Amino acid sequence: xxxxxxxxxxxxxxxxxxxxxxxxxxxxxxxxxxxxxxxxxxxxxxxxxxxxxxxxxxxxxxxxxxxxxxxxxxxxxxxxxxxxxxxxxxxxxxxxxxxxxxxxxxxxxxxxxxxxxxxxxxxxxxxxxxxxxxxxxxxxxxxxxxxxxxxxxxxxxxxxxxxxxxxxxxxxxxxx
Numbered sequence: 001x002x003x004x005x006x007x008x009x010x011x012x013x014x015x016x017x018x019x020x021x022x023x024x025x026x027x028x029x030x031x032x033x034x035x036x037x038x039x040x041x042x043x044x045x046x047x048x049x050x051x052x053x054x055x056x057x058x059x060x061x062x063x064x065x066x067x068x069x070x071x072x073x074x075x076x077x078x079x080x081x082x083x084x085x086x087x088x089x090x091x092x093x094x095x096x097x098x099x100x101x102x103x104x105x106x107x108x109x110x111x112x113x114x115x116x117x118x119x120x121x122x123x124x125x126x127x128x129x130x131x132x133x134x135x136x137x138x139x140x141x142x143x144x145x146x147x148x149x150x151x152x153x154x155x156x157x158x159x160x161x162x163x164x165x166x167x168x169x170x171x172x173x174x175x176x
Contacts, residue, residue: 046166047129049085050078051102051147053115054125054135065125065132072135074125079115080147084108088164090157098157100126100133101148102164109145117141124149128160 053075055062062073080102087103104112116124116138124142125135126149133156134149151157 046082047163048127049082049102049164050127051080051112052076052078052125052127053119054123056123067132067135072123072125072132074132079111079124080104080108082164084111085164088161090154090161092154092157096154098151098154099148100151100157100160101146102126104145104147112142112147126151128163133160 054065055073056070058064058073059075062075065072065074084104084107085102086105089101089103091099091101093099112124116122117140120141121137121139123135123137124147126133126147133151136149151160
């Protein structure tokens with residue numbers, strides 16, 4: 001619980017700063033990233049990962065999660081799970097904030113588009129293992145096939161990407 005509180009203190013303000021909560025991370029441009037990114041394939045052996053619909057107002061059946069700024073209510077039914085992922089990228093923006101991008105397959109992409117279009121002005125809560133890493137808000141339906149979350153530092157982003165992918169914390173031979 002202490003880890004969640006610390007992460008929420010770091011991640012919550014960053015989530016509000018990130019544009020509309022879920023931005024795309026350019027695939028071939030270097031204008032957003034300031035350092036090389038870590039790109040990993042999604043696998044079945046990594047930590048549990050899910051994206052949930054969340055809100056600051058209570059909804060029937062949603063679970064209350066205590067965060068630094070109050071309570072966040074999370075729909076217990078995930079929108080995105082590991083089965084919807086095809087890749088994970090970690091990097092940073094020009095300001096040095098860590099970004100974690102989850103690349104979605106067609107099924108995951110359609111689920112995110114549908115749920116966010118039907119539920120404007122909510123949040124997408126990223127949970128890795130049992131830790132909520134980010135819960136940024138969005139104002140309109142998310143149409144990108146990538147979900148990008150601000151997770152504090154580039155080191156946080158890389159660690160989360162490796163945990164999701166099920167690879168060692170440090171690359172074996174200096175490769176990514």
